[in-house]
Amino acid sequence: xxxxxxxxxxxxxxxxxxxxxxxxxxxxxxxxxxxxxxxxxxxxxxxxxxxxxxxxxxxxxxxxxxxxxxxxxxxxxxxxxxxxxxxxxxxxxxxxxxxxxxxxxxxxxxxxxxxxxxxx
Numbered sequence: 001x002x003x004x005x006x007x008x009x010x011x012x013x014x015x016x017x018x019x020x021x022x023x024x025x026x027x028x029x030x031x032x033x034x035x036x037x038x039x040x041x042x043x044x045x046x047x048x049x050x051x052x053x054x055x056x057x058x059x060x061x062x063x064x065x066x067x068x069x070x071x072x073x074x075x076x077x078x079x080x081x082x083x084x085x086x087x088x089x090x091x092x093x094x095x096x097x098x099x100x101x102x103x104x105x106x107x108x109x110x111x112x113x114x115x116x117x118x119x120x
Contacts, residue, residue, distance in 0.1 A: 001026045003119040008034070011111045022119060030116060041114065047087065047096065049112070061098055063087045069100075078102055085109075092116050 001024055008019040019039075023032030030041045037053040046067065051057040054074070060067040061084040069080040079102070086097040093115045100107045 004116045005119050006032050007115045009113045012108045061087065061096055
């Protein structure tokens with residue numbers, strides 16, 4: 001497990017959220033606390049973005065393929081689909097452009113950029 005510095009940018013059609021801080025990298029996972037939301041990214045054959053707060057969001061992403069995900073809150077579970085139009089992986093950085101779909105309706109398109117480096 002390594003301590004890392006992180007810069008994450010999440011852009012949607014409506015807003016841009018920037019996180020800059022510290023996290024940990026353990027095997028193929030990057031975990032950080034963004035305000036009160038734990039974010040866990042698993043960089044595997046399928047990339048998983050998981051966010052937990054007063055809700056639990058699970059997004060599975062693979063370029064060019066629709067995959068299932070979930071949004072769970074106090075009112076129940078919403079089944080989601082994600083479609084990743086672009087995934088660019090570099091040594092300590094990843095950029096993903098993806099669309100979230102619920103009930104066959106596009107909710108929004110996002111671009112997520114994550115850069116990290118070892119915390120020295």
